[in-house]
Amino acid sequence: MLRLSKLTDYAVVVLARLEDAEDGGVLTAPGLAARTGLAEPTVSKVLKILAQRGLVEGRRGATGGYRLTRPLADMPLTEVITAIDGPIALTACVDNSSGLCDAEATCPVRGRWDPVNDAIRRALSGISIADLAHAPAVVPHPEPAAARQAVYAAAE
Amino acid sequence: MLRLSKLTDYAVVVLARLEDAEDGGVLTAPGLAARTGLAEPTVSKVLKILAQRGLVEGRRGATGGYRLTRPLADMPLTEVITAIDGPIALTACVDNSSGLCDAEATCPVRGRWDPVNDAIRRALSGISIADLAHAPAVVPHPEPAAARQAVYAAAE
DNA sequence: GCAATCCGGACCTGTCTGGTCCTGTTTGCA
């Protein structure tokens, strides 16, 4: 499924909201949680990670909050994915970290995922967060909470 | 981390070995397990999935076994990934399956991962299993079992 | 001094993957 972690998705949402902020672009974690509809601890967690990677800037104190360090257009998607999920690579048996593959001794594919990973990195490198954030339209949803429950139930 | 399941990795290994087979290209699951160094039940599991998707052909009976349905060069990587891991998509809140995203009502990114997924699919579509299987060289490993244990231990 | 906020952890829990096993069913051969 090529699963990306949910946190990465959240990060994009949070960054998008952050760019829309007034007051010099500063927003608190609770404020962002309210605007995104995500749980406050989760938003806080995402922001902490982003701050460590230099994507946002945290300011402590009574009038503190988070602020973007640069416009989303200058923020490649790869940087956010790397910040949250770590290096962009398809499997564990990759990038010279020899020994992680169970069938290493007889594996004819060993080291051969590299071109695949490169292809993916290239594909993603041209996309910025702004490309994702500035969506033209959001599909409207009649009954958010109710519909969500229904789909969750139907999913399994 | 963009993690791909290990089974997909195994599938590529198994397919590569299968192409090298003599005897009309037919190999049994135990035989493939021996040649790949993977556990027999695991190999069997992978082969069953691949057979369901039409990538290999299973033949029952005393002289049965598995055989490729076509050359690896004609087998795109995306097909194997899709067979093992399901549709190629970066997150759960993707491809019109509305309702899976927690912050759907306020999510400004909703539906916007599609171009990202398209980019990845395009990047992968040009790669065949043969490109992965025909590796130029395998990094030799001095003491397979012992070294593997050591690395596993050091990893955590 | 107090309140609001970020910071850096630890911690728990549910889910999912990897891996195993078991019971049919099919096929070839003696």
Next chain:
DNA sequence: TGCAAACAGGACCAGACAGGTCCGGATTGC
């Protein structure tokens, strides 16, 4: 015709990991 070899299709279990929560401490403005 019986037997053995092999696939088919499940169920099942244990471990790892991600999502999510919470807490104590540090910092800043009023």
